Ligand SMILES: NC(=O)N[C@@H](CC(=O)O)C(=O)O
């Protein structure tokens with residue numbers, strides 16, 4: 001197996017060091033050169049990489065990815081989504097269950113898991129549906145999915161809210177047995193009938209149906225009470241409002257076992273963008289106000305929000321390049337997440353916050369998903385799952401140059417800080433020089 005010596009790399013922003021990757025693990029880290037180790041290897045099995053100026057982070061972990069396979073292979077496949085993930089610095093992604101057929105059986109989650117292994121670019125960890133067919137009526141076979149080869153630990157009806165409180169309570173109770181977690185798409189359906197965007201002055205001006213903040217907050221408030229009552233783990237998907245941050249903050253103060261994620265787009269974009277009527281800005285939950293963006297940023301920095309998750313939601317051209325009202329909600333995220341977060345935190349903190357980024361984009365999501373091989377410290381003995389970033393470089397987003405099969409990025413033409421140079425999965429490069437290795 002080829003060994004890799006990353007010379008002069010900065011681990012999470014620290015002083016330059018040399019890092020040796022060998023047999024799938026980080027074999028050594030030294031502040032000086034690794035002459036001895038180099039001599040112990042024969043020349044042709046060692047690849048030396050000049051990593052001067054590059055920052056190494058543990059491989060990113062996405063808690064919320066839509067890979068669209070099975071069912072919508074015209075929008076994304078496990079393979080194309082895995083390429084996008086590796087290029088974005090990810091070594092693991094959790095694949096949402098709203099496929100066709102829905103991932104509500106051991107058979108489907110095992111199929112997705114196997115496709116991920118075959119692609120071999122990131123660890124694809126399937127999420128199982130909470131209810132049969134995402135219909136919100138009967139619990140899916142949670143136990144069988146947990147015991148399957150895919151060892152599912154996260155369950156979600158994402159795209160739909162588990163709105164029946166009795167069903168939600170039973171799901172929370174059920175997954176306690178194997179330390180599972182219910183990831184809720186918090187949307188009270190009765191409050192979002194006909195909704196097209198955030199309910200506020202822009203929706204009033206445009207005459208588009210509104211998705212009020214309280215539709216999200218009412219479900220989160222209920223669910224933290226249910227999770228507290230049952231003593232189970234709740235994860236809140238794509239938190240989008242200042243009020244949600246406050247509910248989660250207070251629940252955590254009381255000791256409720258709740259975790260939460262925010263997407264890159266909710267950290268950057270606002271509802272004003274809907275004025276263009278360009279459906280690329282249509283997403284669930286919708287883009288909100290400046291005040292919400294500010295609260296989400298603060299919540300992320302303070303740790304009330306544990307994780308940045310992409311909610312990578314590829315859609316085929318015919319489902320997105322149409323009238324706003326008919327367009328599917330969702331945006332691409334995997335290849336732009338790190339640059340967006342780097343830029344947002346530079347704005348907020350005035351410097352590069354690598355420790356914070358490593359925690360919110362790798363360590364915390366790996367812990368929530370129970371992925372023991374990911375989100376580990378970059379020290380000798382850890383699995384070599386890591387990514388190298390050039391923080392001085394900039395990228396300009398070209399929707400059609402992305403690895404994703406779909407092109408629905410809201411960042412087209414934008415110049416963003418930070419370029420992912422390389423990604424390693426268990427010691428094997430999946431990306432080198434910004435290009436996928438297979
Ligand atoms: N985020 C979205 O707007 N869409 C997601 C579903 C979801 O995350 O709710 C999708 O599957 O397209």
Ligand SMILES: [Zn+2]
Nearest residue numbers: 158159185237
């Ligand atoms: Zn959702």
Ligand SMILES: [Zn+2]
Nearest residue numbers: 096158159311
């Ligand atoms: Zn989603």
